Amino acid sequence: MTQVFLIVVRVLVLCLLAYWVFRLWGGTRSWTSRATSALCIAVLAWQVVAGRF
Amino acid sequence: MKGFATLLWLEYRRSRVWAAALLGSLAFWAWGLEQVTYAMPEEQLGIRAGFLCAAAITGLVALAFMIGRFRSETRQGQYQILLLTPPSGYFHILARFTFALTIGLAYAVAIAGLLWWATGRAGLHLTSLDTAQLLLVCPLYGVGIVMAPLLAWTLLLMVLSSAYRISGTAWIPGTVMVAATPFVLRFLGERLGDVLYRLPGWRLFTGLDAALARIGIERSSEATHAGIVLPQEPLWGMLALATVMLVLAGRIWQEVEA
Numbered sequence: 001m002t003q004v005f006l007i008v009v010r011v012l013v014l015c016l017l018a019y020w021v022f023r024l025w026g027g028t029r030s031w032t033s034r035a036t037s038a039l040c041i042a043v044l045a046w047q048v049v050a051g052r053f
Numbered sequence: 054m055k056g057f058a059t060l061l062w063l064e065y066r067r068s069r070v071w072a073a074a075l076l077g078s079l080a081f082w083a084w085g086l087e088q089v090t091y092a093m094p095e096e097q098l099g100i101r102a103g104f105l106c107a108a109a110i111t112g113l114v115a116l117a118f119m120i121g122r123f124r125s126e127t128r129q130g131q132y133q134i135l136l137l138t139p140p141s142g143y144f145h146i147l148a149r150f151t152f153a154l155t156i157g158l159a160y161a162v163a164i165a166g167l168l169w170w171a172t173g174r175a176g177l178h179l180t181s182l183d184t185a186q187l188l189l190v191c192p193l194y195g196v197g198i199v200m201a202p203l204l205a206w207t208l209l210l211m212v213l214s215s216a217y218r219i220s221g222t223a224w225i226p227g228t229v230m231v232a233a234t235p236f237v238l239r240f241l242g243e244r245l246g247d248v249l250y251r252l253p254g255w256r257l258f259t260g261l262d263a264a265l266a267r268i269g270i271e272r273s274s275e276a277t278h279a280g281i282v283l284p285q286e287p288l289w290g291m292l293a294l295a296t297v298m299l300v301l302a303g304r305i306w307q308e309v310e311a
Contacts, residue, residue, distance in 0.1 A: 032305045
């Protein structure tokens, strides 16, 4: 049960991160800002999928 | 270079109240150290060292706030004017960073001076070389591994958020950057830990053992070297990280300007 709950939470967080990628990509015309934001989101996504908390 | 000097002067005009308040707060900390009179000299040294740690943390937070005041600048229209000025974004970022780092370095040297005073009050009299290392090498090392990356991180955070201000999504890059930072720091810490002491360390305070022995404190038998050996790798690693963050912040400034 706990495992299922954690998987659901992770999927929801990944959905939120994907939505943020979409917002951040269109929110500026600066490519460095996009790349920096994408890097931060990639770190968070990596932690959600395979990280050690 | 003339543009850079002008930006430094502008930064001084913008932040001189913060800088004066920060450096003036050292008088409060010195007064606080003077009030510690109710314990044994060794305990007094411990309490005073704790006071100075609090002073260092307070100074770091104050400097981070000082360098990251982009929001109030945007509201007052100064940020938009700065974006249109001739010097490149790299110079803008470098001027802010240089001014804050200089104030931070002065603050760190003053705290080291207070620590030297506290050790003297505890009867721990350092040699001239050890005193010079305490007053110059330790502040520079601390500024290099903590203050420089923190200030560069704050600048990058604020410039990155400002790049999204028009679209109204400035809070998202701020949130993801703050949330991702601990994981990046842990990763960097592990990598730096793997290469620690591969380069020769810097030996400091070689006369500390003798000074401690004079006040009846023996160093642990596990200590195989005289003094303290500082590793080089964290300093170079954190300075490289600070440089990368400054370059990114400058690049973002350029692109937003364009």
